[in-house]
Amino acid sequence: MIAADNLPETTRDGDFDLLVYLQARQKLCEAALSQSVPQQYPETIYESMRYSLLAGGKRLRPILCLASCEMMGGTMEMAMPTACALEMIHTMSLIHDDLPAMDNDDYRRGKLTNHKVYGEDIAILAGDGLLAYAFEYIAAQTENVPAPQVLQVIAQLGKAVGAAGLVGGQVVDLESEGKSDISLETLDFIHKHKTGALLEACVVCGGILAGATPENLQRLSAYAQNIGLAFQIIDDILDITATQEQLGKTVGKDQQAQKVTYPSLWGIEESQKQAQQLIETACAQLEPFGAKAQPLLALAHFIVNRDR
Ligand code: GRG
Numbered sequence: 001m002i003a004a005d006n007l008p009e010t011t012r013d014g015d016f017d018l019l020v021y022l023q024a025r026q027k028l029c030e031a032a033l034s035q036s037v038p039q040q041y042p043e044t045i046y047e048s049m050r051y052s053l054l055a056g057g058k059r060l061r062p063i064l065c066l067a068s069c070e071m072m073g074g075t076m077e078m079a080m081p082t083a084c085a086l087e088m089i090h091t092m093s094l095i096h097d098d099l100p101a102m103d104n105d106d107y108r109r110g111k112l113t114n115h116k117v118y119g120e121d122i123a124i125l126a127g128d129g130l131l132a133y134a135f136e137y138i139a140a141q142t143e144n145v146p147a148p149q150v151l152q153v154i155a156q157l158g159k160a161v162g163a164a165g166l167v168g169g170q171v172v173d174l175e176s177e178g179k180s181d182i183s184l185e186t187l188d189f190i191h192k193h194k195t196g197a198l199l200e201a202c203v204v205c206g207g208i209l210a211g212a213t214p215e216n217l218q219r220l221s222a223y224a225q226n227i228g229l230a231f232q233i234i235d236d237i238l239d240i241t242a243t244q245e246q247l248g249k250t251v252g253k254d255q256q257a258q259k260v261t262y263p264s265l266w267g268i269e270e271s272q273k274q275a276q277q278l279i280e281t282a283c284a285q286l287e288p289f290g291a292k293a294q295p296l297l298a299l300a301h302f303i304v305n306r307d308r
Contacts, residue, residue, distance in 0.1 A: 022302070025066060026059045029062045029063065030059070033084055037130075047118075048117075048118040051114060052126065055108070056109045056110065058308070061202045062087045065205055066206065068202070068204075068220055069206035069210045072206070074209050074210025079205075081140075081141035082138050082153055084134075084137060085137045086202050088130040088134040089130070089131060089134045089157070091130055093198070094108055094109075095115075096127045098123075103253070105250055106250065110248035114127075134157075149208050149211065150209075153205045153209060160198055161198065161201075169193025170193075176260070177257070177259070182260035188229070192228065195228055195232045196228030196232070199231060200221060206220075222282070223300070226279065227279065227299075230279050230304055232262070233262045236261040236263050237262075237263055238308070239252065240263055262274070279300045279303065279304050
């Protein structure tokens, strides 16, 4: 039996209340994000950066980073600058992904896309501004973490967003457009890089900031790789089953573009099973952490059961 004061603060009567936890963390992240990029001169670029950064979203990436840091014995304060930086990078990837040269989308997070409001030139620069600022923000704002750990976080994140991560995944995705013979191996490559790499960085960076051992970082990495792929499988399913109101963006785009996706290869039911299996594999990695793993376990289940 675990003492009540060792359980996460949002636990009531021994049960972890994910909804309460998510709402509280989302609120904290919103406030920290708004503070991180103040409105200033030149007005247009900051307005454009803030428009997308503060447009809502589940804030899953910063929440994963905070939860991982806390599970490994660190504090939310140690991880908040990195958590904000992760959301800045995620947001910049959405801004660039929505551009006419990429996915050409008009809606994101229930609002017009950045380039629809500010034009393509400013949208590109807003993405660039957020990307550069994310790294500056970690380096300048992280407190009470030894410098080598901060450096390790910056290196980890650089790898996750560059050609070895998001950028590489996006390139293979673009090259696969219009091809109906994409293999499962290529599909996995795209999503492990385009979606998985940043989710993995969130969890691993949280651990690094808390001073986790290499063995525990390995566990965090394995957990994150599995939730990353499950996240994308569910994303593909929601593109078929959800509405524009639910997702805040145009739906059915994959089918329209005849894109190879997990449900197009396996069907919806089998895709759901595969996602569930990945979540179970992810959660098994957290067994040694006992009750302290409750938030990350609940977040993994949220990923497969979400409807947006
Ligand atoms: C990173 C330098 C650099 C460039 C970007 C455009 C690009 C290269 C990569 C595309 C990355 C991308 C858009 C991946 C899709 C990830 C994904 C499933 C996003 C949806 O995430 P949610 O559901 O969204 O967490 P919210 O709005 O809730 O945050």
